[in-house]
Amino acid sequence: MKKTVRKLNVIEAYQENEKMKMQETATTQTLYNMDCLYGIRKLIPDNSIDLIVADCPYTLDTNNGIGSGAIENASYLKEIDYMCNGFDIRILDECVRVLKKINAFFFCSKAQIPMYIEYFSKLGANIQLLTWSKLNPPPLCCGKYLSDTEYIVYVYEDEIADKYTLITDHFITNKVNSKKSDPLYHPTKKDTTILSTLIESASKEGDIVMDMFAGSASTMVSCIETNRRFVGFEMMEKYYEIGMKRIEMALEEHPDYKFEPMSLVSGTDVIFNDSEAMFNTIQDGEIDLAYFDVCGKGADIPYELMEKVIEKQKKPHLYVMTDMVQFPIVLMYFVKKDYKYDIITSHQQGCTKYIIFLRKGGVKVYGSYHTKRKFYEDDRDMSLPYQDNMPYELMERLIINSTLPGDTVFCSAGYGTSIEVCMQENRRYIAFEDNLDKLSYCIDMIEKTDISISDSDGLCVS
Numbered sequence: 001m002k003k004t005v006r007k008l009n010v011i012e013a014y015q016e017n018e019k020m021k022m023q024e025t026a027t028t029q030t031l032y033n034m035d036c037l038y039g040i041r042k043l044i045p046d047n048s049i050d051l052i053v054a055d056c057p058y059t060l061d062t063n064n065g066i067g068s069g070a071i072e073n074a075s076y077l078k079e080i081d082y083m084c085n086g087f088d089i090r091i092l093d094e095c096v097r098v099l100k101k102i103n104a105f106f107f108c109s110k111a112q113i114p115m116y117i118e119y120f121s122k123l124g125a126n127i128q129l130l131t132w133s134k135l136n137p138p139p140l141c142c143g144k145y146l147s148d149t150e151y152i153v154y155v156y157e158d159e160i161a162d163k164y165t166l167i168t169d170h171f172i173t174n175k176v177n178s179k180k181s182d183p184l185y186h187p188t189k190k191d192t193t194i195l196s197t198l199i200e201s202a203s204k205e206g207d208i209v210m211d212m213f214a215g216s217a218s219t220m221v222s223c224i225e226t227n228r229r230f231v232g233f234e235m236m237e238k239y240y241e242i243g244m245k246r247i248e249m250a251l252e253e254h255p256d257y258k259f260e261p262m263s264l265v266s267g268t269d270v271i272f273n274d275s276e277a278m279f280n281t282i283q284d285g286e287i288d289l290a291y292f293d294v295c296g297k298g299a300d301i302p303y304e305l306m307e308k309v310i311e312k313q314k315k316p317h318l319y320v321m322t323d324m325v326q327f328p329i330v331l332m333y334f335v336k337k338d339y340k341y342d343i344i345t346s347h348q349q350g351c352t353k354y355i356i357f358l359r360k361g362g363v364k365v366y367g368s369y370h371t372k373r374k375f376y377e378d379d380r381d382m383s384l385p386y387q388d389n390m391p392y393e394l395m396e397r398l399i400i401n402s403t404l405p406g407d408t409v410f411c412s413a414g415y416g417t418s419i420e421v422c423m424q425e426n427r428r429y430i431a432f433e434d435n436l437d438k439l440s441y442c443i444d445m446i447e448k449t450d451i452s453i454s455d456s457d458g459l460c461v462s
Contacts, residue, residue, distance in 0.1 A: 028208055028229040029261040031220060031247060033240040036212035036233035040094040044231070047267030048281065050207035051228075052095055052104035053198055053219050055190055057087045058112065091212060092119055098210070100267050100283040101157045105130075105198050107190065108151050120155040128154040128166070132194060134175040152198070159285065160202065167201045190215075195222035203228060206259065206280055217243030224250040229259050268408050268428040271419075273439055275305060278432060282312045287430065288407035290318035291398065291418055294326060295353060295389045301330060305432070309410050315361035319398055321346075321389055327354045334358050346394055348378045353389055355398070367401035386441055388417040395421045403427055416442040 026032070026043035095104060102125045106116060117127055130152035137148035154166070171194050195218055199209060205227040211219035214232035216239055223230035224247070234240040251257060265272075265281055272278035290309045294301050310316050316339065322330050334341065334356070344355040365372070376394045380387060395417055403409060405426040411418035413433035419442065422429040433439045 026231050026264045027261045028231050028264065029259060031214055031217055031232045031234060031240065031243050033235070033237060034233060035235050037088055037091050037094065039233045040091070040098060040212060043264075044094070044098045044210070045264055045266035045270075046097055047100045047283075048208065048264045049098045049210045049231075050100060050103065050283075051199065051203040051209045052099065052106075052211070053195060053209055053222075054104070054211050054213050055107040055215060055219075056091075056112075056213050058109035087213075089115070089119070095212070096123065100286070101159050103156050103160045103202055104154070105202070106153045106155070107132075108153055110151060113151060113153060116153040116155065125155045125157055126161060128156075128169065130154055130166075130169045130171075132171045132173070132191075134173065136174045154202075156202070163284070164202045167197050171197075190218045192218050192222045192225065195219055196226050199223065199226050199228060208264070208280075214243055215239055217246045220247050221250045224254050224257050227257065227259075229262075231264065268430055270429075271413050271431040271433060271439065271443065273432070273434050273436065275308075275432070278430070279308055279312075282430060284312060285314045286408055287312045287410045288314065288317065289399075289402045290410040291321075291390075291395075291412060292318065293321045293389055293412040293414060294330065295321055295323045297326075299326075299329070301326065301333075303333065312410075315359070315363050317359045317363045317402065318357075319344075319402075320356045320358065322354050322356065324352065324354070327356070331356055342374070344394075344398075345375045346378050346389075346391065347375065348380070348382060353378075355390075355394075357402075363402075365401050366404065367397070371397040371400050373397075386415050388414040390414075390417055392417055392421065396425065399425050399427060413442045414438055416445040419446060 025045055026039075032039050032043070096102060102120070102123065106112075108116065113129065120127055132150045132152060134148050134150075137146060171191070173191055173194070199219075199222055203209060206229065208229045208231065209219065209223050210230070211232045214220065214234040217232060217234070220230045220232050220243065232243070234243055262277060262280075265277070267281055267283060267286060270281075272281075287309060290306075290313065292302070292306060306318070306320075310318065320330055320334075331341065339358045339360055341359075342357040344357060346353040346355065376391065376397075378391045378394070380391060399409065399421050403425075406428065408428040408430060409418070409422050410430045410432070411422070413419060413431035415438055419429050419431055421427075423446075431442075433442060
């Protein structure tokens with residue numbers, strides 16, 4: 001079973017702290033002039049992209065496409081020859097890694113359709129073939145059908161199908177003609193109307209769309225038109241420059257485009273202190289369990305944050321640690337919302353902390369006779385610094401009782417106790433901490449924690 005050290009992804013707000021040696025990550029609303037395989041591996045974190053729309057290099061025969069009339073031996077065929085030798089299939093591995101859920105449109109040639117079917121069938125993804133038929137194709141048809149149709153393979157998981165419905169499965173338009181004298185010329189430019197339709201079919205406003213073969217940035221333009229974030233890669237400098245000009249023009253034409261650049265972060269194993277960035281990253285249904293520590297917050301209980309996290313759960317399922325004053329307020333808030341509840345106590349020196357267990361919808365409790373005990377004698381010296389209200393052993397019980405290996409836990413980061421338990425017990429985590437001193441200590445603690453882990457299927461987790 002392969003193991004690897006869990007790596008830490010950290011929030012943009014913490015990047016300015018000179019104590020941290022940050023892993024460079026991509027920024028949305030950016031087109032990168034680099035080879036996409038290198039760029040994705042270097043810059044794009046796991047589970048950070050909502051949708052991929054890509055015009056990958058086709059597998060075509062440009063030597064035998066003898067045409068009729070004036071297009072015979074056309075220079076166009078020589079111009080696109082470098083785009084006709086396919087691409088490194090390892091790029092698909094990277095696509096699967098960075099997508100929150102498999103959700104991608106690939107423009108392709110007829111010869112590539114079996115490759116996509118074979119690759120994504122092994123992953124259990126759904127596959128649908130879309131077509132783009134052109135009314136004005138080049139007359140290259142000697143001994144074969146006219147090359148008037150391009151194909152789009154759409155691959156997606158069941159969860160994506162539950163959320164979105166394709167607007168159409170076919171397009172009939174003129175070929176996008178662009179003269180070489182056009183300063184924005186690209187030989188295989190795609191119709192932005194088609195791209196916008198695809199993007200609107202499989203994502204929502206604010207989602208992050210990636211195109212690793214951006215060309216002249218048609219996908220980026222469509223993202224601006226449909227109010228999505230984007231990140232792209234284009235290796236050829238001349239087309240990268242054209243793409244940058246088109247992005248600039250599109251932004252000028254859409255002054256209401258509201259998204260500022262933001263650093264990409266992984267959907268799991270990440271600490272946030274910005275709630276907007278966090279909720280733009282978390283996928284619906286991604287959180288299995290939530291833990292909140294509201295001790296010391298007085299009456300300023302973050303119900304809005306709690307409700308947004310609960311919306312990201314498959315079923316409402318959370319623990320809330322309170323002090324004596326907060327306990328009745330928090331309990332009654334959830335009782336009025338018809339939550340089932342239980343009460344766990346942590347008896348510290350001179351006081352008791354209350355952990356309210358809240359759930360709906362038949363959420364299961366795992367664990368054992370020992371882990372299901374509802375009280376804990378906390379004998380720590382609480383005068384010492386850098387201690388969370390929740391003792392490690394009790395947090396361990398809650399995680400074991402309410403999740404399975406590989407599940408994702410949302411937690412109050414604090415000084416890192418909940419995260420450390422997740423790491424030790426092979427759970428993914430999404431942590432939130434708005435106190436920068438605690439955040440700094442927590443991240444330092446995680447970086448010093450040398451833990452090798454693997455998920456329950458033996459796949460590498462990083």
